[in-house]
Amino acid sequence: ALAQEPLKIGLILPMTGPFASTGRQIEAAAKLYMQQNGDTVAGKKIQLIVKDDTGTADVTKRLAQELIVNDKIAVMAGFGLTPLALAPAPLATQAKVPAVVMAAATATITEASPYIVRTSFTLPQATVPMADWAAQNGIKKVATLVSDYGPGIDAEKAFTTAFTAKGGQVENLRVPLANPDFSPFLQKVADAKPDALFVFVPSGIGAQFMKQFVERGLDKSGIRLIGPGDVTDDDLLNNMGDVALGAITTQHYSAAHDSPENKAFVEAFKKANNGMRPNFMAVGGYDGMHLIYEGLKKTSGQGGQALIDAMKGMSWTSPRGPVSIDPQTRDIVQNIYVRKVERKDGELYNVEFATIPNVKDPVKAAK
Ligand code: DHB
Known part of the structure; x- marks a missing residue:
């Protein structure tokens, strides 16, 4: 008899170019998950196929097409930036292949195909708690500077709407995504002297x-x-130096997150990756990867509609804390933490000091 065909996962990532750190981090994490959980699910071998899209949306789309047609993948995953997640969305719909967005974070991405499910976050989800914290902590005037x-x-938008609703004042600045030169914008901010x-x-x-x-001297301003x-x-923080100390950010993950699951994750990840x-x-x-493995267990190895349906509503304890997949939006529901950059055991970390539990993407929650 022929050997049983493996279940293939096409992992499409920027492994080269300016966003290669995203590819490197996600590939390492996917491999760690498989090392810890084995490469057999529902009696079938799992084969991970990693492809480098170089951070170019046309390439992501071509690779997705090849993986669907030639490799007959059960799932595609990865997608390091928003344009790279949007480009293959029509292919996921056409071929009924679930696409797990592990990185890209524009709110609307999950609306581009009913086969998209997301394990990263959305920017509005991470940002609204920042506006709340700023308003509650004596900050009245803010300049925003974002990649355009x-x-x-x-x-x-999320920051400006939430912060002005609480009486704050905002000036908006946008910097190009490719080869950004921040200095003219930083000079404007230095002159405007916001809080x-x-x-x-x-x-x-x-x-x-x-x-x-x-x-531009902003660290002393x-x-x-x-x-x-x-x-x-966390990939870059420890090499930024003292300038980062005191920065307040809101997000779903810190390597310093204090839980047994995260301690085990960080230790194993570091050990496997120098x-x-x-x-x-x-x-x-x-x-x-956890979502894919658990979904395949529920469907006994079936992909397609059955797999995306199995993923909806799933909940588990992640290294980041408790998470679930919103069955309506296919976005992840998760805690957002308020953190401050501090030196801990000689290294810089985002140290969490407050938790907003079970946050949904606020854009879709408002619809
Ligand atoms: C996106 C990419 C990132 O590297 C990030 O930190 C947040 C969002 C994106 O393109 O969606």
Whole structure:
């Protein structure tokens, strides 16, 4: 008899280019999950096929097409940036192949196909608690500076709406996503002297931002640094130096999250990856694999509609804390933590000091 065909997972990630850290983190996390949980699910072998889309949406789409037609994948996953998640969405719908978004975070992505499910986060989900914290902590005037594309615009809108509703004043600035030069924007902020600068840049860009923040003297200006946690991403944070100390951010994951599940995750991840610290992208990848494994167990190895249906409503304890998949929106429901960058045992961490439990994407919750 022929050997049984494996169940194939196509993991499409930016493994090269400016967003390669996202690919590296997610690939490492997916491999760790398989190492810990075996490569057999529902009696079938799991085969992970990793493809590099170089951060280019046309390439993501072509790779998804090839994986569907030639490799007959049961699931596709990864998707390191919003344009890379949107490009293959029509293919997921056409072929009825579930697509697990492990990184991209523009709110509308899950609406692009009924086969998309997300284990990362949405920017509005992470951002509204930042506006609440700022309003409650004496911050009255804020400049926002965001990368000018989906997640940045989401962050800007979510912050501005929530913060002005509480009486705050906001000035909005946008910086190009590709090869950003922050300095002219930072000069404007230095001149305007707001109480705080709210920043969104995607994972992998925070260090560049911090360097220019120091070069413009903003670290000595008294202007506080706030934002969703992408800018103080655990992949880069420890090399940013003292400039990052005191930054207040809101997000769903910190490598310093104090739970037995996270301690085990961080330790195993570092051990398997030469000491690399997992960031929020890694936890999106790890939980994405968990969702795929548990979904396949429920369907006895069937993909397609059965698999996406099995994923809806699933809940588990992630290294980030308790999570579930909203059965209506296929977005992840999770705690958002308020964190402050502190030095802990000689290393910089986002230290969580408050928790907003079970946050849904506020954009879809309002519909
Ligand atoms: C997106 C990418 C990121 O690296 C991030 O931190 C947040 C959002 C995105 O393109 O959706």
